Amino acid sequence: MNRRLFLLLICLALVAFLNTAVCLDELRFYLHSEPKTFNPLMVADDSSDTIRYLTGGVLLRLNRDTQKLEPELASSWKVSKDGKTITFILRQGLYFSDGTPFTAQDVKYTMDQLMNPDLHAPTGDSFRSGNGKVECTVLAPEKVAITFPAPVAGLDRLFDQVAIISSQSPKKEGAVLGPYYVSDYKPGSYVYLRKNPNYWKRDPSGQQLPYINAVKLEIQSNRDIELMKFSRGEIHLINTMDADYFDRLSTSSPAMVHDAGTSLDSEQMWFNQVSTAPIPPYKLQWFTSRNFRRAMSSAINRDDLCKVVYNGHAQPALGPVSPANRFWFNSRLQAVRFDQQAALQLLRQDGFQLSGNKLRDRDGHAVEFSIVTSAGNRARERMATMVQQDLSALGITVNVVTLDFPSLLQRITQDFNYEAVLLGLVNVELDPNEVMNVWLSSSETHQWNPRQKTPATPWEAEIDRLMRAQASAMDDSARKKSFDRVQEIVADQVPFIYLVNKNALTAVSPSLENAKPVVLRPQTYWNIEYLKLAVERASNGK
Amino acid sequence: MKRMRVAAASLACALVFISVTGSFVPRFDYSRQDREHINSGPSRGHWLGTDDLGRDRFARLLHGTRISILLAPAASALSMLLAFGIGAIPGFAGGFAERAAKTAIDLVLSIPWLFLLLMVRATLPLNTSPAASVTITFLVLGLLGWAAPARILLARARSMRQAEFIILARSTGAAPFRLLSKHVMPNLRPILLAQFWISVPLFILSEANLSILGLGVAEPLPSLGSLLRELETVLSLRADIWRFVPLVMLVLLVSSLQIAVSEREVSL
Numbered sequence: 001m002n003r004r005l006f007l008l009l010i011c012l013a014l015v016a017f018l019n020t021a022v023c024l025d026e027l028r029f030y031l032h033s034e035p036k037t038f039n040p041l042m043v044a045d046d047s048s049d050t051i052r053y054l055t056g057g058v059l060l061r062l063n064r065d066t067q068k069l070e071p072e073l074a075s076s077w078k079v080s081k082d083g084k085t086i087t088f089i090l091r092q093g094l095y096f097s098d099g100t101p102f103t104a105q106d107v108k109y110t111m112d113q114l115m116n117p118d119l120h121a122p123t124g125d126s127f128r129s130g131n132g133k134v135e136c137t138v139l140a141p142e143k144v145a146i147t148f149p150a151p152v153a154g155l156d157r158l159f160d161q162v163a164i165i166s167s168q169s170p171k172k173e174g175a176v177l178g179p180y181y182v183s184d185y186k187p188g189s190y191v192y193l194r195k196n197p198n199y200w201k202r203d204p205s206g207q208q209l210p211y212i213n214a215v216k217l218e219i220q221s222n223r224d225i226e227l228m229k230f231s232r233g234e235i236h237l238i239n240t241m242d243a244d245y246f247d248r249l250s251t252s253s254p255a256m257v258h259d260a261g262t263s264l265d266s267e268q269m270w271f272n273q274v275s276t277a278p279i280p281p282y283k284l285q286w287f288t289s290r291n292f293r294r295a296m297s298s299a300i301n302r303d304d305l306c307k308v309v310y311n312g313h314a315q316p317a318l319g320p321v322s323p324a325n326r327f328w329f330n331s332r333l334q335a336v337r338f339d340q341q342a343a344l345q346l347l348r349q350d351g352f353q354l355s356g357n358k359l360r361d362r363d364g365h366a367v368e369f370s371i372v373t374s375a376g377n378r379a380r381e382r383m384a385t386m387v388q389q390d391l392s393a394l395g396i397t398v399n400v401v402t403l404d405f406p407s408l409l410q411r412i413t414q415d416f417n418y419e420a421v422l423l424g425l426v427n428v429e430l431d432p433n434e435v436m437n438v439w440l441s442s443s444e445t446h447q448w449n450p451r452q453k454t455p456a457t458p459w460e461a462e463i464d465r466l467m468r469a470q471a472s473a474m475d476d477s478a479r480k481k482s483f484d485r486v487q488e489i490v491a492d493q494v495p496f497i498y499l500v501n502k503n504a505l506t507a508v509s510p511s512l513e514n515a516k517p518v519v520l521r522p523q524t525y526w527n528i529e530y531l532k533l534a535v536e537r538a539s540n541g542k
Numbered sequence: 543m544k545r546m547r548v549a550a551a552s553l554a555c556a557l558v559f560i561s562v563t564g565s566f567v568p569r570f571d572y573s574r575q576d577r578e579h580i581n582s583g584p585s586r587g588h589w590l591g592t593d594d595l596g597r598d599r600f601a602r603l604l605h606g607t608r609i610s611i612l613l614a615p616a617a618s619a620l621s622m623l624l625a626f627g628i629g630a631i632p633g634f635a636g637g638f639a640e641r642a643a644k645t646a647i648d649l650v651l652s653i654p655w656l657f658l659l660l661m662v663r664a665t666l667p668l669n670t671s672p673a674a675s676v677t678i679t680f681l682v683l684g685l686l687g688w689a690a691p692a693r694i695l696l697a698r699a700r701s702m703r704q705a706e707f708i709i710l711a712r713s714t715g716a717a718p719f720r721l722l723s724k725h726v727m728p729n730l731r732p733i734l735l736a737q738f739w740i741s742v743p744l745f746i747l748s749e750a751n752l753s754i755l756g757l758g759v760a761e762p763l764p765s766l767g768s769l770l771r772e773l774e775t776v777l778s779l780r781a782d783i784w785r786f787v788p789l790v791m792l793v794l795l796v797s798s799l800q801i802a803v804s805e806r807e808v809s810l
Binding site: 385 | 573575577580594595596660663664668669670671672755757760761762771775
């Protein structure tokens with residue numbers, strides 16, 4: 001009996017050891033929401049995007065560090081002079097995770113699915129350049145040409161988002177060409193990824209990549225828990241962090257935190273310029289005045305916003321494009337100087353006068369407006385309160401209103417029942433084509449005055465023209481020239497008051513080797529194949 | 543027990559006195575942002591340090607407590623008025639009025655009040671001043687908080703309907719209004735008072751809940767609830783014990799009010 005018990009204990013110990021051994025080669029971090037889909041063509045949320053990045057094989061990959069395109073499943077590519085056709089030469093002898101061979105037919109199948117109007121694939125929207133069908137032609141077993149009905153600017157970069165799916169595999173999108181495949185999914189709890197045994201990439205020594213055998217993505221929206229688990233060594237990285245959390249962690253573990261510098265994300269405010277908005281006409285007159293908007297912009301102390309709200313982990317924003325976007329950023333833009341006297345001068349030009357400690361317009365209306373922002377977002381609430389104090393120095397009364405997000409969206413996109421709003425913009429893509437919907441005056445998301453039948457102002461008409469021009473030009477320098485001009489017009493007319501560009505703040509466990517956090521998403525695991533868990537045992541004390 | 547009640551009442555009075563008088567001292571400006579000294583510790587200039595925007599914590603505590611202390615009883619009084627009208631009078635009248643009142647009370651009690659408050663808050667005019675917004679918040683709390691006391695008042699008034707002293711009064715020809723004002727009301731007064739004092743801390747806590755969601759008092763006006771928002775994340779687990787003073791203040795205030803109300807008055 002004792003002998004049996006002893007054998008049982010040995011077996012249990014062995015199982016426990018094996019389980020621990022597996023865990024030692026398992027990268028763990030958090031998804032902040034449930035992934036909505038595992039179909040890479042249907043991705044529209046952050047968590048699904050993470051899984052697509054880790055599992056999807058793409059023809060071309062944007063190197064998040066150099067911001068240059070690199071060949072992946074395609075060994076080379078060429079865009080035609082008219083910008084309508086892209087031809088890929090594919091690597092040969094590659095297999096999906098389930099062993100199905102990768103062929104040119106898979107690229108054709110993926111493109112057909114992507115552009116299928118019945119599927120409404122969000123990733124396909126970027127490719128819709130005009131009326132007509134997208135033709136994908138298999139020219140040879142290793143050669144594919146994709147032809148669009150109209151030129152698509154920055155065409156090759158768009159393929160960074162297109163994960164190739166198999167036309168033959170019974171697993172459909174479950175068969176992948178990326179470094180990992182989805183092995184297990186427990187809704188509300190975790191997504192478990194295992195190393196793709198057929199992954200094609202090798203390191204310089206010939207070892208198959210990725211180095212890490214498995215990735216466990218636990219679903220957890222609570223940032224406090226994430227921070228605690230990271231501090232205890234139970235997860236290996238935090239991809240994005242608030243400045244407060246970053247500073248707390250940097251006090252206890254300075255080696256673990258990384259400030260990669262200015263990110264693409266911006267925080268901005270804008271005034272409602274919708275002519276039919278249910279706001280008093282005199283206020284609409286203020287908001288549509290260039291001088292008024294410029295005065296508001298000058299009266300806000302952006303340096304203080306960066307220092308107080310982001311503890312120095314942000315930079316005053318210069319315009320619609322962050323300096324992190326190296327190619328498209330217009331370096332000629334000047335920083336907005338904090339100058340309340342200059343702001344008052346601008347306001348006087350429009351007939352505003354200080355009467356006692358109140359600013360009044362030429363008809364005697366006291367200048368008072370509300371800034372709405374999302375409830376629960378402490379950084380935005382703090383920024384709004386600081387703007388409130390800055391503008392009170394000009395005699396302006398600002399009412400800060402925090403609303404739950406659905407109510408806020410309803411006001412700014414449907415009812416237009418608001419005066420000013422402070423929100424952020426999360427930029428994922430570098431190319432200006434991705435923000436066409438913001439700048440075209442006819443667009444639904446031309447936030448300060450959407451759905452215009454004809455441009456309300458000459459400068460909006462000029463922006464429309466320039467954005468269309470850059471979208472149809474094939475030469476990057478010509479495109480940049482147009483988009484630079486858009487940035488200059490925006491800086492001059494101030495439809496958006498850009499406040500800050502947040503820094504990309506991340507945390508990476510020392511046990512994770514080869515991590516090199518960058519400003520582009522996914523900041524910490526963009527080079528997932530090369531990440532190694534080398535000394536985890538020591539750091540975790542396991 | 544009586545000593546404890548006296549001590550609790552004294553403490554509540556002292557807190558009220560300090561917060562009301564102190565908040566009128568010009569030195570204690572709750573909105574001025576000293577951006578060079580954010581999140582600083584206690585000093586001669588800032589007795590409880592400064593918050594994340596460099597505002598004086600002590601000044602904000604005084605003003606926040608004053609707002610909660612003044613408006614919560616007002617909201618509670620409104621609730622009691624409604625509870626008497628909707629609970630006690632139909633309860634005493636009986637018949638259809640009583641059944642209608644019961645239905646109304648059950649209906650209101652079944653409403654998820656937090657979502658209703660969120661909805662009401664979202665529909666407020668945007669250019670509402672902070673002072674008006676805090677008043678509206680407590681007004682809404684008062685308008686929604688009558689149902690529970692109304693149910694108690696209804697039950698008590700119903701039991702009085704067949705009481706001997708009421709039958710006697712009726713037999714002498716007393717009119718319904720006289721019956722209510724001279725006979726029913728004095729008998730319900732202890733319940734009304736107890737419910738009033740129970741509702742005061744309840745409304746302070748409700749406002750705190752709304753503020754923690756960012757939907758209570760508008761910036762830059764403080765309230766006890768908005769001050770507690772500093773403690774909502776793991777970042778509050780620091781050694782800065784002065785950050786917990788608003789919490790201590792709230793606990794002291796609520797506890798002292800609860801203890802000050804006698805056990806006899808609360809139990810029915």
